[in-house]
Amino acid sequence: MNAPDRYERFVVPEGTKKVSYERDTKIINAASFTIEREDHTVGNILRMQLHRDENVLFAGYKLPHPLQYKIIVRIHTASQSSPMQAYNQAINDLDKELDTLKSAFEAELAMHSRDY
Template identity: 55%
Template sequence: MNAPDRQEKFVVPEGVKKVAFQPDTKVANAGSFVIQREDHTVGNLVRMQLHREKNVVFAGYRIPHPLEYQMVVKVQTNGKKTPIQAVQSALQDLGDEVGDIRNKFQQQLEQMNGGGGGMPPPPY
């Protein structure tokens, strides 16, 4: 009855930015990214990828309230890169990794189909 519409969790409302950056005024080379309509899956992936970046000193995320549908990712760098550059680099690397996994998966599907059985190829 009082539950919000399910689409509110996933659809960014008009006039709201998907990602907003706020520089930290107290800590050098740090800032927060407010990301709309994402959850722990994306937060943990981004955080772990940021930990792999050699110029990142700190990376963490939190979900301020479960009914606000936003996530805050905090990033601090050593000054050789800005927090924005570090996140861009981490997201590029993450995209490359996902692409590699997809290619390997497709190769396995093709091998299964070439063997005379298995699943049909994906539609993409």
């Protein structure tokens, strides 16, 4: 078969950064973040979290090619913020939200496992 190993899709090779940042030279307060070894799952949830920020004017992502295991997230912010601040805030907010979801799931699981 011509497809690469599944392992390659998710493990970041040694010496490769998970996230790289590239500032846009044509648009003020715009940048691209390349996130290695991720797909639509992370791209879409990150894009939606960025849209919740009132200082974000544009947030989108793309997969450059189906055989390249990375996404490119593009962020354009108002002058009160920067793309790096918006990205970091979105990641922190998602981390808190997922911790809350995990805690609620574990509480429900513990409650239902006592019933059996």
